[in-house]
Amino acid sequence: MSEHTSPEDRLDELTAELPREVAPPPDLWPAIRAELAPRSGRTIHWNPRWRLAAAGLLVAASSSIITLLAVRSREPARESSVVASTDSAPTAGERLPAHLLVAERGYARSIDALWRTLDERRDSLAPSTVATVERSLRIADSAIAEARSALERDPANRVLADLLVSNYERKIDLLRRATELAPRT
């Protein structure tokens, strides 16, 4: 090696002298395999399909809060008249677990669409039916608000989270059934 060689050239020379492959001692492989085996078992859950699903959820989550809070903000007005709108900005929900916020967004979109359909059909339903539906929706909304408020104070409470989800699902189911009622019933 020359005295005038630059540090980069010197490094190149040294690395060039290194062997291309270094085989590990034979008795190391069993231990390495033992370490790797469980990890490869776990990675099977992250096949492309799961990654796509996770990506989809992430995309859905990014805009869910807007819809959710838009719906929440106008629900009181719907007791007398249903007007669909999605231009409200998020104002709450930060204290809920992330997965619930994602779920809430899905619920909010469903509720929004069903409300619009129900509003379009409102005149074709009997007033007594509309009254029954609205009374039940108020009960459902009250339960949702109560469970949600409690969950914001105790975000780690899984029982509360399950109850909140169930309340949403019952409300959506009620709305769905109301939209499927025959005219004049």
Place this chain on the structure above:
Amino acid sequence: MTRARVQRIVVVLIAVVTSATSLHAQQKVHTAYATTPDVSVRLFASVGTVQVVGWDKDSVVVSGIVASGSQVSLGTPGAGPTRGLKLFVESPTEQAVREGSLTVRVPRGARVWLKTGSSDVTASEVTGGLDLNVVGGSITVHGSPRELRAESMDGAVTIDGTPSWMRVKTATGDIALRGGEDIGASTISGTIDARGGEVERVKLESTTGAIRFALGLTRGASVEMETHSGPIDVQLSRKMPPEVDAATVTATIENAWSKIPPVPGREGRGMSLAIGGGQMGGRVVLRSFKGKITLRGM
């Protein structure tokens, strides 16, 4: 008074009497079809009561009385047995929807889809499938169809058989059932009363309505009950005790079924109760926000 004038008055009187009579008049309905044993029947009926009766004939017979002026579309019986029927009866006015009654006889193995407004619906002896949907009327099912879906807004739903698969939903209507294999019942403010039979898998849920459960459990049964604010009253066997997992957010749990006491929840709010059971006794999960949970022996 001239003769022409008298004739005019008579004509007017006849017209008035006829129209007044027609307000309360009813028209008869009767039609029959040869069908396959598993015929699918879709019926929209806007009448006071509807009875669906399963029988041992491969035919569907629709008979009864409907309000005069009703739109009736019962199709035309074909030459051979049909696999599907669509029948339609709509009352002429909103006031007339509670008038009249229909009886629909179907093969026992038929699948019947029935949608009505405020009719009281009774179905019996059907072993195929029933999909019944009412708003203000009640639904009563006798016998054990293979599949049963019953939905009502504010009418009561009573199932006194043990269907293999059943889903019942109401908004304010009460639900009464006797068990089955795979059962689901959900209501907003109605009550759910499950007693008198056995169950393999069941989920009962309400928002404010009370839930009462006194069904026997098959081996390895799965039972879930959930409410926001309705009380849950559960009777369980002590001979074949299931595993119990109960929790409330703010309400109390009273355990009169075993000697294990519930424990207060975090920060002293709510309660939980965990009891290990025999492996064959199944599992019971109870969840409530603020409705009291009571466990008792049966």
